[in-house]
Amino acid sequence: MAVIRRLPKYHRYLGDLLDKDIQRISSKELSDIIGFTASQIRQDLNNFGGFGQQGYGYNVEALFNEIGKILGLDREYNAILIGAGNLGQAIANYSGFRKAGFEIKALFDANPKMIGLKIREFEILDSDDIENFIKNNKIDIAIMCIPKNGAQELANRLVNVGIKGIWNFAPIDLEVPQQVIVENVNLTESLFTLSYLMKEEQ
Amino acid sequence: MAVIRRLPKYHRYLGDLLDKDIQRISSKELSDIIGFTASQIRQDLNNFGGFGQQGYGYNVEALFNEIGKILGLDREYNAILIGAGNLGQAIANYSGFRKAGFEIKALFDANPKMIGLKIREFEILDSDDIENFIKNNKIDIAIMCIPKNGAQELANRLVNVGIKGIWNFAPIDLEVPQQVIVENVNLTESLFTLSYLMKEEQ
Numbered sequence: 481m482a483v484i485r486r487l488p489k490y491h492r493y494l495g496d497l498l499d500k501d502i503q504r505i506s507s508k509e510l511s512d513i514i515g516f517t518a519s520q521i522r523q524d525l526n527n528f529g530g531f532g533q534q535g536y537g538y539n540v541e542a543l544f545n546e547i548g549k550i551l552g553l554d555r556e557y558n559a560i561l562i563g564a565g566n567l568g569q570a571i572a573n574y575s576g577f578r579k580a581g582f583e584i585k586a587l588f589d590a591n592p593k594m595i596g597l598k599i600r601e602f603e604i605l606d607s608d609d610i611e612n613f614i615k616n617n618k619i620d621i622a623i624m625c626i627p628k629n630g631a632q633e634l635a636n637r638l639v640n641v642g643i644k645g646i647w648n649f650a651p652i653d654l655e656v657p658q659q660v661i662v663e664n665v666n667l668t669e670s671l672f673t674l675s676y677l678m679k680e681e682q
Numbered sequence: 683m684a685v686i687r688r689l690p691k692y693h694r695y696l697g698d699l700l701d702k703d704i705q706r707i708s709s710k711e712l713s714d715i716i717g718f719t720a721s722q723i724r725q726d727l728n729n730f731g732g733f734g735q736q737g738y739g740y741n742v743e744a745l746f747n748e749i750g751k752i753l754g755l756d757r758e759y760n761a762i763l764i765g766a767g768n769l770g771q772a773i774a775n776y777s778g779f780r781k782a783g784f785e786i787k788a789l790f791d792a793n794p795k796m797i798g799l800k801i802r803e804f805e806i807l808d809s810d811d812i813e814n815f816i817k818n819n820k821i822d823i824a825i826m827c828i829p830k831n832g833a834q835e836l837a838n839r840l841v842n843v844g845i846k847g848i849w850n851f852a853p854i855d856l857e858v859p860q861q862v863i864v865e866n867v868n869l870t871e872s873l874f875t876l877s878y879l880m881k882e883e884q
Contacts, residue, residue: 484875484878484879485871485875487874487878488868488870488871488874488875489871491874492853492870492871514855515855550878551874551877551878551881552874552877552878552880552881553874553877557877565772565775566768566769566771566772566775567768567769567772569768569772570767570768570769570771570772571869573767573768574869576853576870577870577873580870580873580874582873582877620880621876621880644880644883645876645877645879645880647872647873647876651694651778653716653717659883661876661879661880661883663872663873663875663876663879665867665869665872666690667773667776667867668690668694668778668779668782669687669690669691669694670849670865670867671779671782671784671849671865672689672690672693672753672754672755672782673686673687673690673865674823674847674849674863674865675753675754675755675759675784675847676686676689676752676753676754677686677847677863677865678754678822678823678846678847678863679753679754681846681861681863
């Protein structure tokens with residue numbers, strides 16, 4: 481799992497290098513930029529098929545594309561976003577996700593005051609219609625930007641209509657069948673890690 | 683570091699138990715709720731001073747408070763938030779951080795159209811005034827909700843006026859002196875982890 485957590489970082493740095501038209505890079509140079517050791521980098525990349533050539537370095541574009549494939553970025557994902565508050569709107573407005581192949585197809589909210597409002601090109605839909613929308617629009621991923629209360633019930637509904645992945649911002653560990661993938665973003669846990677490390681530094 | 687990443691989760695679950703007025707719990711029961719093994723839990727908590735009593739379980743409130751202390755939650759933190767877009771507003775509006783002792787004292791933005799607008803009790807201030815504000819208001823933490831471009835320059839400015847911690851939402855690895863703590867929230871990396879795991883599940 482630790483390697484997997486590093487792959488998106490490789491992908492990001494390689495994308496930056498491509499933007500700068502850099503076509504070839506050694507593990508030593510990659511190490512200087514990313515901050516992992518060169519031997520860690522060689523080991524990680526060997527794990528996934530050994531992209532480098534001794535004394536020659538890595539082809540940046542080939543490596544970028546290969547890691548993209550490993551990350552499942554060689555396809556498109558249809559997503560819906562549930563909970564159109566500030567956080568949900570921030571995610572809906574972020575163009576980087578679409579560029580990476582994640583297309584948000586609709587926004588949902590349970591609050592009658594929100595339903596019908598427009599966010600970018602989206603009219604906010606009624607949460608009651610989530611099941612029909614998922615079935616009719618081949619939705620792969622649900623982005624849950626709702627509070628803890630009601631999050632498990634919503635996850636159950638999503639699972640029942642065959643959602644494959646949940647990107648969960650609710651501060652709760654969802655119980656789902658094994659074949660459904662949940663990736664949590666827990667902002668409070670991140671903030672508490674910051675305060676812990678600050679305390680240790682004193 | 684892995685233990686540290688688990689501590690905020692213990693803290694959250696123990697807080698939930700307290701809300702339900704549960705005063706005592708065994709490592710086995712904790713294991714059923716949190717999902718770590720009972721032996722993992724005993725080992726983690728022993729690391730930090732052995733809170734449990736054989737055959738008696740843990741005192742939920744004492745353990746909650748003790749883990750809070752370890753996480754540095756037994757004090758208050760003054761924070762500023764820079765970048766008052768949707769994400770910044772979502773964070774400024776989240777009452778849970780204040781309850782945990784993190785008080786946002788001001789919002790800043792570089793966009794003249796944003797400066798002067800009100801978000802909750804905050805009038806958005808001009809980013810040019812960040813240094814003065816930090817010096818005059820004993821600010822511990824800066825929350826950076828800005829794009830990648832300009833993030834390192836902003837971090838340099840924050841470091842120069844003595845900020846101790848940065849909660850960074852910009853998709854960039856900031857370079858700061860060792861005594862300054864940076865905790866990153868990288869949403870793209872989280873999303874790519876989701877797509878990777880979904881691909882593996884197919």
